[in-house]
Amino acid sequence: MGDAPLVEVEDLHVRFHTRTGVVEAVRGLSFSLGREKLGVVGESGSGKSMTGRAILGLVPPPGEVTAARLAFAGQDLLRLDDAGMRAIRGRRISMVLQDPKFSLNPVMRVGDQVAEAYRQHHRANRTDARARAIAMLEQVRIRDARRVYDLHPHEVSGGMGQRIMIAMMLIPEPDVIIADEPTSALDVTVQMQVLAILDDLVTQRGMGLVFISHDLALVGSFCDRVVVMYGGRAMETLAARDLAGASHPYTRGLLSCLPSLDKPVAALPTLVRDPAWMGR
Amino acid sequence: MSAIRAEGLDVRFGDIHAVRGASFAVAEGESFGIVGESGSGKSTVLRALAGLNPGWTGRIEIRGEAQGRRRTRAFHAAVQMVFQDPFGSLHPRHTVDRALAEPLAIQATGDAEARIERALAEVQLGPGFRFRYPHQLSGGQRQRVAIARALVLEPRILLLDEPTSALDVSIQAEVLNLLAELRRRRGLTYVLVSHNLAVVGHMCERIAVMNAGRIVEELDAASLRAGTPREAYTRQLLAASRGYDRAAAAGFRSFD
Numbered sequence: 200m201g202d203a204p205l206v207e208v209e210d211l212h213v214r215f216h217t218r219t220g221v222v223e224a225v226r227g228l229s230f231s232l233g234r235e236k237l238g239v240v241g242e243s244g245s246g247k248s249m250t251g252r253a254i255l256g257l258v259p260p261p262g263e264v265t266a267a268r269l270a271f272a273g274q275d276l277l278r279l280d281d282a283g284m285r286a287i288r289g290r291r292i293s294m295v296l297q298d299p300k301f302s303l304n305p306v307m308r309v310g311d312q313v314a315e316a317y318r319q320h321h322r323a324n325r326t327d328a329r330a331r332a333i334a335m336l337e338q339v340r341i342r343d344a345r346r347v348y349d350l351h352p353h354e355v356s357g358g359m360g361q362r363i364m365i366a367m368m369l370i371p372e373p374d375v376i377i378a379d380e381p382t383s384a385l386d387v388t389v390q391m392q393v394l395a396i397l398d399d400l401v402t403q404r405g406m407g408l409v410f411i412s413h414d415l416a417l418v419g420s421f422c423d424r425v426v427v428m429y430g431g432r433a434m435e436t437l438a439a440r441d442l443a444g445a446s447h448p449y450t451r452g453l454l455s456c457l458p459s460l461d462k463p464v465a466a467l468p469t470l471v472r473d474p475a476w477m478g479r
Numbered sequence: 480m481s482a483i484r485a486e487g488l489d490v491r492f493g494d495i496h497a498v499r500g501a502s503f504a505v506a507e508g509e510s511f512g513i514v515g516e517s518g519s520g521k522s523t524v525l526r527a528l529a530g531l532n533p534g535w536t537g538r539i540e541i542r543g544e545a546q547g548r549r550r551t552r553a554f555h556a557a558v559q560m561v562f563q564d565p566f567g568s569l570h571p572r573h574t575v576d577r578a579l580a581e582p583l584a585i586q587a588t589g590d591a592e593a594r595i596e597r598a599l600a601e602v603q604l605g606p607g608f609r610f611r612y613p614h615q616l617s618g619g620q621r622q623r624v625a626i627a628r629a630l631v632l633e634p635r636i637l638l639l640d641e642p643t644s645a646l647d648v649s650i651q652a653e654v655l656n657l658l659a660e661l662r663r664r665r666g667l668t669y670v671l672v673s674h675n676l677a678v679v680g681h682m683c684e685r686i687a688v689m690n691a692g693r694i695v696e697e698l699d700a701a702s703l704r705a706g707t708p709r710e711a712y713t714r715q716l717l718a719a720s721r722g723y724d725r726a727a728a729a730g731f732r733s734f735d
Binding site for chain 2: 457
């Protein structure tokens with residue numbers, strides 16, 4: 200496919216019609232994703248999670264998704280029927296969610312959940328799927344994968360649970376992973392280890408990664424490019440290494456209001472929100 | 480005389496030994512930080528200080544007075560706590576006014592009216608917020624109410640358990656500035672517990688680093704910023720807090 204974008208998003212809108220009026224979660228967002236790590240950053244309510252869900256057709260009702268273009272590998276996602284979408288969801292684009300405590304099935308062995316993800320998308324008998332699941336668990340650097348295979352979610356730590364989630368999402372060999380705050384529930388050191396695994400696998404397999412996070416500093420150090428969102432819109436899109444020199448006042452405001460170990464200040468600068476950012 | 484002194488503090492929950500022989504002292508007017516990862520025992524230390532964990536052994540002194548299992552009314556007038564989750568720490572069916580009036584009624588202070596107005600003004604919430612319910616407030620406003628509730632008794636010591644980790648970073652900056660300003664104005668003593676090294680480094684003069692129930696190291700903010708902690712555990716925590724670095728992540732090890 201060369202350098203053609205994996206995901207194209209143009210003028211995306213996500214709306215919720217409620218009794219008190221229309222809530223617009225995403226308002227005219229455009230970006231494209233190649234074989235890269237793209238960070239989508241914003242505070243709560245910025246529409247970053249809804250953007251990830253819209254790509255996978257997972258916006259809950261009564262949410263309404265419209266876009267000038269929403270495409271994966273040249274296919275128009277808005278025109279696909281349910282069966283077509285199911286062929287993409289999980290197999291070609293998969294999603295890692297924030298907290299393994301809530302996204303793993305509590306009454307099923309974790310290894311079987313990984314094997315099931317494989318069998319859902321590939322013809323394989325149980326023995327094959329089990330062997331593949333164990334190999335995948337080893338790839339996310341779980342030591343003693345055979346023993347871990349038989350554990351239930353409550354028997355594994357948060358960091359291991361998230362590595363199992365990543366194994367489950369990677370085993371169908373998708374082209375794109377959407378990771379929504381994949382490490383926010385983890386301690387910092389575990390967070391860095393899980394990110395290193397994600398980084399290696401995404402790079403080795405040449406996948407595209409959409410990394411949704413509230414943590415601008417983390418995204419700046421982990422991703423290749425960053426989309427900064429506010430009020431459902433992209434304030435700016437820039438290379439992660441240029442983040443320190445960002446031009447948009449919102450991005451600059453977000454960066455400067457973080458306490459820093461390197462630059463101690465008496466009082467933190469606070470963010471002054473400009474109504475113009477909402478485009479009104 | 481120290482505002483707070485803990486010596487050989489031990490907390491057990493059944494077979495789990497959550498805090499193992501923690502000792503530290505906090506001077507009057509000082510801001511003392513406790514950092515650590517989940518399960519390190521940092522919040523348990525704070526809850527033991529506040530009298531919320533009855534099952535501790537060792538010695539706790541507040542302003543020179545040894546504390547027992549049960550705390551006196553005077554203790555609660557002098558020591559107040561702010562919790563992490565402003566969604567869970569305010570009663571959903573009590574107005575801001577009622578939340579603030581309750582500690583005053585318990586302490587039978589009298590002048591409730593004036594104190595509530597003063598506390599709300601101090602956290603920069605106008606009188607319009609006084610008769611609102613928690614669901615009518617944003618996360619940052621709720622945390623301001625929680626701080627106002629702690630301040631309404633005019634305590635000397637505030638125990639802060641991850642006071643900004645449920646908030647967006649822009650709101651975090653406002654709440655941290657508010658806390659710093661209140662300490663300056665009132666000469667308060669803080670014990671701030673957080674998993675975030677940058678927050679603790681910003682707010683505190685001295686910092687205790689906890690791992691697996693022990694205080695592994697106590698250092699001042701300057702040596703934390705300079706990146707010269709004594710313990711390997713602290714150095715690793717510091718490296719992880721500075722953002723993603725593939726090479727650094729490869730060298731991380733477990734300190735259990």
